[in-house]
Amino acid sequence: MKLKKAASLSLAAALALSLAACGSSTGASDVPDGDGDPATLTVAMECAYAPYNWTQSDDANGAVQIRDSSDYAYGYDVMMAKKIAEALGQEVQIVKLDWDSLIPAVMTGDVDCVIAGQSITSERAAQVDFSDPYYYASIITLVKKDGPYANAQSVADLSGAVCTSQLGTIWYDICLPQIPEADILPAQETAPAMLVALDSGACDVVVTDRPTAQAAVAAYPDLVALDFGGGENDFQVSEEEINIGISMKKGNTALQEAINEVLATMTTDDYNAMMDEAISVQPLSK
Template sequence: MKKNKILALCLAVLMAAGLAGCGSSAGASDVPDGDGDPTTLTVAMECAYAPYNWTQSDDANGAVQIRDSSDYAYGYDVMMAKKIAEALGQDIKIVKLDWDSLIPAVMSGDVDCVIAGQSITSERAQKVDFTEPYYYASIVTLTKKDSAYASATCVDDLANAVCTSQLGTIWYDICLPQIPGAEILPAQETAPSMLVALNSGACDIVVTDRPTAQAALVAYPDFTLLDFGGGEGDFEVSEEEINIGISLKKGNTALKDAINEVLSTMTEDDYNAMMDEAIKAQPLSNQ
């Protein structure tokens, strides 16, 4: 009888421990997370797309060290990632990936999210979820000041131009084909290589977004920015294609809602002020 009581007591203790374990597991699932570490916001970006993000050798301006690297990342996206992580009470970790690897990293759970100047397109939204926009980027054209296209006032004025842009962007896939008779060169792997192509004379124009173009003007004073004003003569793009969002794994509503709550405290003026700060800090002018 005594042995039975002891056995019953042991079973009760084990059951209580099991229930406690279940309770803590359920609590952990409520923590906004995507990569299995709820204490850290792990963010992927190119670290090569100024002024959104870039790589530098030190922690100047509050740059964050890149995972598995002695280098640091900074820019608008890092500033935004730090703001979100602070609001969520998490540490911040930056993961440097090439453009085509960003969404797969979210889908696989290697990172919590991507903050990398991504347009919220329907094609991407089939693979990942997006937050509300954290920036609104208009489409512009860059050419050299002495170019035959420097006085262009609409897309039709760019007719027959030799052009390129960055791989996997709406600039290359959606905008360049709208130029009458355009000679479209192969897409460039990164935004910097796109700018080098223009500077070297390999092409007449590149199409990009305004922040990238504004940063480029600092580094390349021979460039001029063409803004067609968003009217009838401009590139035809949808709102989803110029709204920039943060991508997360499908179904991760806890993290999506948490990030949206942080973004809801900011205005478009706040975004523009932060972008202006990033443009001033970006290293392109030192190249």
């Protein structure tokens, strides 16, 4: 899958003017903005969804302090936010919110955008605008190494499993109902909560995306990640459901185009390398 590149010469000119203006006292208003503070890229995320984002106690590895907190945020999403902000000549401010509060924060203008591992679904796109994908996340199944489903090779092989996933995700809403005769537990509030449920034996199966699964296996040695290959034996999801995007307020085309211009300079290999780096320094990976 290839990123769509912005082709407008007027956009390029606007970006150049914005970047140049950042050095002056009068040019801040030319920078693409969504929350009324053009000097700052204010980004919402859970800060609890490694390796996309997490909370830590210091600024190690370049972590950014969370608004109204003594804690810091880091991970793939923070790395991406810093890259975008640098290109726009802005400072990054991270806002820690619950998953269900992310889109409302964009809609009300409390933040410029959400960078939080969100799938670009039609339902979300009806409420907010999205950038081009900044990651492509395939679906992975997590089970215990010594559990009854450790040798599963298809969704059908998970038949009868006790399962759960994170609230408000395609993993829970779209994937789990595809497991034959599944015993679907209530959704977990956070990604860490679903991993604890699996590790503690409260369920047999958790469905998630590849980066979350890679981080989970690093943090929980008793877990194993199953990849069913994306064919007919795998969970059936649309491309929009595994394309991960940055959301912003409807109609904020200036910010959308500016972000897309930054993403257009990166390749899938760049995304994967950045994700690998995030996984290597996540708090529970050591």
